[in-house]
Amino acid sequence: MSLSSHLEELKKKHTALSDAVEVAQRAPGSSDFEIAELKKQKLRLKEEITRLSAG
Numbered sequence: 001m002s003l004s005s006h007l008e009e010l011k012k013k014h015t016a017l018s019d020a021v022e023v024a025q026r027a028p029g030s031s032d033f034e035i036a037e038l039k040k041q042k043l044r045l046k047e048e049i050t051r052l053s054a055g
Contacts, residue, residue: 010052014045020038021038
């Protein structure tokens with residue numbers, strides 16, 4: 001897999017997590033822990049995207 005296709009895949013996952021966070025925040029049954037975990041995953045992906053883009 002090339003770097004650009006890997007970055008695109010990471011960006012797609014980041015967008016999907018963003019959507020999941022929004023849905024979880026609107027859902028009355030979502031726990032704060034679940035939302036925090038989604039946000040942590042999203043942040044890790046963002047850091048990986050930034051690291052690969054800069055390198």
